[in-house]
Amino acid sequence: MKRTNEFEVVPQSDADEELLRRLLDASAALWNEINYQRRTNFGDPDGDVWEIDEYRGRYGGTLGASTVQQIERKNREAWRSFFALREKGEANGKPGFWGNQDEGRELRTYIRNTSYSVEWGEYSRLEILVGQDLKEEYGLGYQERLRLKVRGEPNWNEYDKQGRLELYYDDVSETFRAFQPVTIDNSRLAQPLADETAALDIGANNIVACTVSTGEQYLYEGRDLFERFHETTQRTAELQSKLEDGRYRSKQIDSLYRRRTRRREHAQDALCRDLIERLYDEGVSTVYVGDLTDVLETHWSVRTNAKLHNFWAFRRFVGRLADTAEEFGISVEVRTEAWTSQTCPNCGSAEDTTRHQDTLTCTCGFEGHADLVASETFLRRHEEVARPMARPVCLKWNSHDWLESPRSPRPNEEHTNPQVASVDSA
Helix, strand or coil: CEEEEEEEEECCCHHHHHHHHHHHHHHHHHHHHHHHHHHHHHHCCCCCCCCCCCCHHHHHHHHCHHHHHHHHHHHHHHHHHHHHHHHHCCCCCCCCCCEECCCEECCEEEECCCCEEEECCCCCEEEECCCHHHHHHCCCCCCCCEEEEEECCCCCCCCCEECCEEEEEECCCCEEEEEEEEECCHHHCCCCCCCEEEEEEECCCEEEEEEECCCCEEEEECHHHHHHHHHHHHHHHHHHHCCCCCCCCCHHHHHHHHHHHHHHHHHHHHHHHHHHHHHHHCCEEEEEEEECHHHHHCCCCHHHHHHHHHHCCHHHHHHHHHHHHHHCCCEEEEEECCCCCCCCCCCCCCCCEEEECCEEEECCCCEEEHHHHHHHHHHHHHCCCCCCCCCCEEEEECCCCEEEECCCCCCCCHHHCCCCCCCCCC
């Protein structure tokens, strides 16, 4: 099973930081040269995208031959992905550049698995290979590698094999960060504590509503998250409107896009971890997730579509959820959730119900929280749930963690209590 460790990398001196920045900048320059040549060949009827110059002679002294090879390979993978998506009609543009010299390059590199080492412990450290020219300039020995401190706890400090290291400078947090792919033996994974099930309803304002066969319910509220996402989107649009004709990017715009994406993915990853750990403690072995394919194509409004298409990134969420669940031996299955948001759990009618924001009402007298009802109905389609529902746990994001709110709505009672009537929903 493949997993990834993410951690902060800290240079131990000003000289080390300068060396590291030069290494990453040279990697970006190499990527841009390779990519420019491939884009030129792509536009030439007689050109071959896969034929490029030999760059090891020019960049090997700075990066080392193995890193030059990894940058070339990474660029080749990007072009292969482009052609694969193009055949499916899904390509949205040729591989791009890592910034430019005038406005600043994206500081990033890829290091072969045999060209770095990580040691975890009280004084964790990362050692990476650099080119001989940089070694001589900064006083490193012939066999010596650049040694950097590591900050953070790894998800996996025992693994069978490490993959290619990605090292980059995060200009949002102003830190150097690394991604280390690792291969884990499946025998180290946890096993479910019981055979319970859970169902998730994915929404626009309430990101996830979850019902467990034990009777537990969880509601992850996302209105504040989306508003911050929307504000950043508006700001980038304003900056783009001020650019010269023919230009669509700037250093500031790229920084805002990266910040927006990282905020979303941080909250999304933390949600998956928090939810799966709760479900594991409940003895869940299978999680059903609603298939939003039809919903995404024919949804209610432009704003809601923006939430589900751009903000929530449904496919990425399901992938992250499945990866996290796998660590606990929990399977994730995507199933249709048609009509669950309109079906009354009391009488089963989907024609006599009315949904208004977070409320689902039925002519039979039922009134409940729409998303929680949808997740419960979704679960009952696949499993018999005889237990009564417990008081739902409402969670809100504080930019770091998902914390329980004291205003968690009671099932079927939330709109009779003015203290909980403001809980939002899709």
